[in-house]
Amino acid sequence: MGKVRGAIVVDIERCKGCGLCVVACPTDTIVLADEVNGKGYHYAKMGNPEACTGCTNCAMVCPDSCITVYRLKPEKSK
Amino acid sequence: MRELKLMKGNEAIAEAAVRYGVDGYFGYPITPQSEVMETLMAMRPWETTGMVVLQAESEVASINMLYGGAGAGKRVMTSSSSPGISLMQEGISYIAGAELPCVIVNVVRGGPGLGTIQPSQSDYFQSVKGGGHGDYKLIVLAPSSVQEMADFVGLAFELAFKYRNPAMILSDGVIGQMMEKVEFDEYKPRWTDEEVVKNNPWGTMGKTPDRERNIITSLHLQAHEQEAQNIKLQAKYKEIQEKEVRYEEFMCEDAEYLMVAFGSAARIAKKSVEMARAKGIKAGLLRPITLFPFPFKEIDAFSDRVKGILVPELNAGQMVEDVKLAVNGKVKVEHYGRMGGMIFSPDEVENALEELIIGG
Amino acid sequence: MIDVKDIIKPENLVFKKSKLLLDTPMHYCPGCSHGVVHNLIAEVIEEMNIQSETIGVAPVGCSVLAYNYIDIDWHEAAHGRAPAVATGLKRLLPDKFVFTYQGDGDLAAIGTAETIHACNRGENITVIFINNGIYGMTGGQMAPTTLEGMVASTCPDGREHSRDGYPIKISDLVAQLPGTCYVTRQAVHTPGAVRKAKKAIRKAFENQKLKKGLSLVEVVSTCNSGWKMSPVAANDWMAENMFPFYPLGDLKDE
Ligand SMILES: Cc1ncc(C[n+]2csc(CCOP(=O)(O)OP(=O)(O)O)c2C)c(N)n1
Ligand code: SF4
Ligand code: SF4
Numbered sequence: 255m256g257k258v259r260g261a262i263v264v265d266i267e268r269c270k271g272c273g274l275c276v277v278a279c280p281t282d283t284i285v286l287a288d289e290v291n292g293k294g295y296h297y298a299k300m301g302n303p304e305a306c307t308g309c310t311n312c313a314m315v316c317p318d319s320c321i322t323v324y325r326l327k328p329e330k331s332k
Numbered sequence: 333m334r335e336l337k338l339m340k341g342n343e344a345i346a347e348a349a350v351r352y353g354v355d356g357y358f359g360y361p362i363t364p365q366s367e368v369m370e371t372l373m374a375m376r377p378w379e380t381t382g383m384v385v386l387q388a389e390s391e392v393a394s395i396n397m398l399y400g401g402a403g404a405g406k407r408v409m410t411s412s413s414s415p416g417i418s419l420m421q422e423g424i425s426y427i428a429g430a431e432l433p434c435v436i437v438n439v440v441r442g443g444p445g446l447g448t449i450q451p452s453q454s455d456y457f458q459s460v461k462g463g464g465h466g467d468y469k470l471i472v473l474a475p476s477s478v479q480e481m482a483d484f485v486g487l488a489f490e491l492a493f494k495y496r497n498p499a500m501i502l503s504d505g506v507i508g509q510m511m512e513k514v515e516f517d518e519y520k521p522r523w524t525d526e527e528v529v530k531n532n533p534w535g536t537m538g539k540t541p542d543r544e545r546n547i548i549t550s551l552h553l554q555a556h557e558q559e560a561q562n563i564k565l566q567a568k569y570k571e572i573q574e575k576e577v578r579y580e581e582f583m584c585e586d587a588e589y590l591m592v593a594f595g596s597a598a599r600i601a602k603k604s605v606e607m608a609r610a611k612g613i614k615a616g617l618l619r620p621i622t623l624f625p626f627p628f629k630e631i632d633a634f635s636d637r638v639k640g641i642l643v644p645e646l647n648a649g650q651m652v653e654d655v656k657l658a659v660n661g662k663v664k665v666e667h668y669g670r671m672g673g674m675i676f677s678p679d680e681v682e683n684a685l686e687e688l689i690i691g692g
Numbered sequence: 693m694i695d696v697k698d699i700i701k702p703e704n705l706v707f708k709k710s711k712l713l714l715d716t717p718m719h720y721c722p723g724c725s726h727g728v729v730h731n732l733i734a735e736v737i738e739e740m741n742i743q744s745e746t747i748g749v750a751p752v753g754c755s756v757l758a759y760n761y762i763d764i765d766w767h768e769a770a771h772g773r774a775p776a777v778a779t780g781l782k783r784l785l786p787d788k789f790v791f792t793y794q795g796d797g798d799l800a801a802i803g804t805a806e807t808i809h810a811c812n813r814g815e816n817i818t819v820i821f822i823n824n825g826i827y828g829m830t831g832g833q834m835a836p837t838t839l840e841g842m843v844a845s846t847c848p849d850g851r852e853h854s855r856d857g858y859p860i861k862i863s864d865l866v867a868q869l870p871g872t873c874y875v876t877r878q879a880v881h882t883p884g885a886v887r888k889a890k891k892a893i894r895k896a897f898e899n900q901k902l903k904k905g906l907s908l909v910e911v912v913s914t915c916n917s918g919w920k921m922s923p924v925a926a927n928d929w930m931a932e933n934m935f936p937f938y939p940l941g942d943l944k945d946e
Contacts, residue, residue, distance in 0.1 A: 260706075261699040272723030272923040278883055295722065303696050310707040311883035317727030318718055319709035324699045356784050384783045388776070389809035396773040396806070400749070400780025403767045408780065426770050525785075536765035536781065538744045538788055547759045549750075549768035 260308020260325040264298050268320040271295035275312035275321060281305040284312055334515040341481040341507040344514050345411060345437055346371035348485035349383070353522040355406035356384040358397035360416060363449040364505035365439035368411040381522050391416035395423030395436075402432035403548035405528045405535025407489055411437035413505075414455050415446060417463075424498060425464030429550030431565075433492035435485065436470075437501045439508040442673035450673020451505030453595060456650035459502050460624045467562055469569045471499040471576070472623040474594040478512035480621075486517070493531075495572055502623060504646065506596035506675065569624075578621035579630055583609065587616025589689055590638045591681070592631060592655050594620050597644050603678035604644070608685060615685060623651070628658040635662035640689035644668045644681045664689065710734035712743060712763045719757060723923020725913035726755050726822060728880040732890045733793070733820065734762045736897055746789040747781055749774045751803075753795035754828040754915075772803025775810035778817045789900050791818035796837040797827045800862040804836075807862065814871030814905035818896040821863070821908060824915035825934060832918035836860045839937055844918070859937065863910045867943040873905035875944040879912045879935070881927040904946070912938045 262284070269291060275298050276284045285301030298320070300306060308325025339347065346368050349357060359369045369387060377383035388394035394410045401408035412420065417438045427434060438459065442452035457463075459472045471491050473484045481503060488499040529537050539545040552558035583605055584590070593601040598619040608615035618634070620627050634641070641663060643652040652667035659665060668684035670676045676684075712734040720726045737746050743764055750758040752771035759766030769777040774792035782790040799807050799821050810817070826844055827833040834844040834851060837859050841850040851859070867875040874896055878889035889911060896907035912934050916926035 259694055259699060261696045263700060268717055270722035274723055274923050274927070277924050277927075300696070308699075308704075308706055309883075313707040314883045314886040315728060315880070317720065317722075317724055319713055319727065319731045321707070322705070322709070323707035324701065324704040325706045326694065326699050326704055356780065358780065386779075386783060388779075389805055392773070393776040393779075393806055393809065396769065396776035397780035397783070399769070399773075400767060400777035400782075401784045402780075403777070404747075404781055404784055406784045408784070422770055423773070426768070430768065536747045536767050537785070538747060539763065539765045540744045545759075545763055546765045547768075548766070549759065551756060551768060 258307045258325065258328060260306040260323060261303060262300060262306060262312060263322045265320040266291050266297045267293070268318050269295060269297040270318055271297055272317065274315045274317065278311045278315040280309065280311060281307055334517060336513060336515050338511060338513055339478065340367060340509055340511050341478045341503060342367035342439065342509070343371045344478050344482040345485060346375065347516060348482040349409060350375055350377045350381055351516055351519050352486045352489060353381060353407065353520040354383055354409055354489070355522055356386070356401045356408040357410065358386050358388050358394040358408065359410050359412065360388050360391050360394050362413045362416045364441060364451070364508050365411050365413050365437070368437065381519070383522065391419040392423065395420035398434045399423055399427050399432065402427060402434040403430070403536050405532030405537060407523070409435040409437065411439065413439050413441045414443050417455065417458065421464035424470070425466050425468060426550050427498045428468035428470065429466060430548050431496040432498065432548065433489070433496055434498050435488045435492060435501065436498060437503065440502065440504040442671065448673040449505070451596060451675065452646050452671070452673055453504055453597060454647040454650070454671065455502065456623065456645070456647060459500055460626065468565060469624050471495065471497055471572060472502050473499065474502050474621060474623050475507055476595050476598045476619065478507065478510060478514045481507060482514050482516060491576060495568055497568065502595065504596050573625040576622060577625045577627045577630065579627040580619040580621060582617040582619065584616035584618060586614055587637070588614040588639050589616070589685060590634050590641045591615065591617045591644060591685065592620065592641060592651070593617065593644050594623060594651060597646055600676060600678050601644050601681055604681035604685065607678055607682040613685070613690065626654050628654070631655055631658040632660070635659040638663060640664040640666070642666055642668055642685045642689050644676060644684065646670055646675060666692065710738050712738045714761055714763050716760050718761055720754060721917040723914070723916050723926065724754070725824065725880050725911065728886060729820065729822060729889070729911055730758065730761050732880070732886070732893050735890065736894045737762070737764060740894070740897060742789050745787070746791070747785070749778045749781070749790065749792040751792065751794040751798040753798050755793055755795065755822065756829065758793050772798050772801070773806055774798065775803065775806040775815070775819065779810055779813070779815050782815055782817050786816070789818070789897055791820060791897070793820045794822065795828065796821070796823045796825065796835045800836040800860055808866065808869070811866040811869045811906050811908070812871045816900055816903050817906055818900060819906065819908040820893065821910040822913050823910050823938065824913040824918070826915050826918040828915045828918050839933060861938065863908060863943055866908060871905050872908060872944060873946050874899055874907040876942045877910045877912060877938060877940050879930070879940055881914070881930060912940065
């Protein structure tokens with residue numbers, strides 16, 4: 255059994271770059287982008303995609319409900 | 333078949349509300365109108381028609397309970413007297429802004445301040461000129477008998493729903509406390525929830541899949557949106573002014589002198605007209621029944637026909653301003669008033685006509 | 693190596709924004725707790741499948757536009773009057789779910805009377821109470837819940853009780869009233885806290901079905917703009933300073 259693998263999709267235009275997801279992520283997957291979105295916010299993105307376990311912590315604390323989370327079923331993530 | 337009863341004006345309001353199929357009454361005790369809620373509680377309408385009757389913690393709360401109930405599209409009403417109506421002004425302004433129907437009964441007492449528990453008409457300005465903040469109007473009905481106290485409950489609801497606008501019954505302690513014979517309509521069933529949804533598709537009855545969500549609000553953060561709402565409101569008020577004026581004439585056909593009086597003052601003025609006629613003075617009375625919309629045109633029609641107009645009111649001179657606006661200087665208009673709960677007698681008013689109008 | 697593209701597939705979906713949360717971007721400041729609580733309410737209504745039976749009452753405060761975000765019927769209330777508006781709605785629609793969403797200024801200052809009496813009558817409604825210790829909407833003035841020593845624009849040297857009185861624990865007060873069935877204090881600053889807060893909100897809605905009386909869920913929240921901190925620092929400050937005075941947990945569950 256390998257490690258559980260996950261991924262997040264951030265609704266970039268909805269994101270306000272508050273950074274709460276960055277802190278909530280236990281695996282340091284998320285960073286704020288150097289680039290900005292249409293509203294001028296440094297949006298959240300996966301800086302370290304391999305680390306994501308799909309735990310949903312980031313999505314839960316996101317005030318703007320920008321994050322969608324996917325997780326591979328354990329048997330697939332060998 | 334109409335049913336005949338002997339009762340006080342305040343009790344008639346309660347009886348008429350249950351018979352009309354009102355869904356909810358929310359109120360707070362204050363003299364001289366506490367009998368409205370007391371009568372309702374004694375009638376126990378929740379056991380018969382299903383009407384809700386609730387004593388709130390204040391008039392601020394009761395008017396906001398109305399706001400919630402009216403938002404759902406239900407028939408809701410409250411009653412109070414002057415100091416309580418002052419507390420309701422915030423809520424009334426919101427209800428007018430959000431364009432919701434409801435009925436508010438004001439059994440006026442003398443003020444300002446805590447004032448007196450005796451009858452007065454000193455809340456005319458508050459009722460017809462706004463009262464709360466913002467550009468809005470209430471539909472205002474002024475009963476002058478116990479029968480009208482009863483009849484105007486239904487009329488107020490009909491107008492309120494027709495125009496999605498709060499309506500007020502502006503009464504006073506005389507009519508509230510007076511006992512008279514009154515005929516009542518038969519009981520009408522309350523609207524079922526299905527009827528509420530059908531009649532008032534804008535109500536917050538829960539967002540079903542077949543429609544967008546309903547939002548009851550008076551908030552328009554953008555100035556241009558607020559102005560658009562104001563324009564819409566003004567157009568509605570104009571339509572009400574054009575279509576809904578109600579008034580009564582008494583001995584006006586050949587009148588040389590006119591009295592304009594509303595509510596309890598009009599009852600007294602009627603006697604004064606008869607007394608004047610007995611003396612050979614051709615007096616008449618025009619009684620506005622709707623204070624908004626005010627019978628401006630109808631009063632103006634007398635400006636070329638009469639030699640003067642007396643406006644007897646139980647206040648320092650409020651409706652007289654609208655009468656002056658109506659005739660616009662074309663004929664002499666004088667106010668005669670008593671204040672603070674004092675009530676003029678028919679001969680005081682008749683004297684005033686002779687002194688201020690005929691002799692003056 | 694598994695590619696991210698292989699993970700992002702419908703069958704692997706584990707979390708997405710509630711269907712009842714509309715796409716309208718929220719007007720709240722970045723990091724504001726209001727947004728998290730909105731999502732939780734939307735999730736609970738969605739999971740209980742009560743969209744067509746729920747009416748929200750929006751307050752005056754930063755959440756005055758709450759009705760733009762959750763796809764249900766909404767009713768505005770004047771500042772502080774939400775519990776009275778909700779009373780009118782619920783008394784006439786006893787089988788619907790009615791909730792208010794109120795800030796601390798709304799619920800514990802200008803609307804204290806409406807709050808206490810709705811609680812005392814045991815109105816069968818849910819009250820969601822966002823306690824961020826400050827008036828957010830009007831620009832960061834002192835609230836009834838502002839901590840002693842805490843700075844706000846109308847107490848620039850910090851709240852001083854000889855002048856400003858003490859912070860009020862309104863949840864403790866209403867927990868004393870027999871009309872309330874469930875009073876709890878929650879937060880949404882960590883994933884664990886969010887999970888608990890959601891359970892609390894769910895229970896507060898379920899209680900309406902059981903006709904148990906009034907349920908109040910206080911959410912100790914941040915207003916990073918008003919507090920003049922970053923969202924992350926505001927969460928830390930809240931944990932350090934607000935929680936000792938406003939301890940999390942159930943105050944009443946009957
Ligand atoms: C009668 C009245 N008084 C004052 C205001 C101005 N006002 C709007 S929101 C607010 C305070 C809101 O604070 P709170 O309830 O704590 O909510 P927050 O904005 O922090 O979410 C005030 C004083 C108003 N709208 N109405
Ligand atoms: S928590 Fe949400 S809004 Fe904040 S940075 Fe992360 S994705 Fe963006
Ligand atoms: S002012 Fe405070 S409460 Fe209002 S949106 Fe901003 S962070 Fe949230």
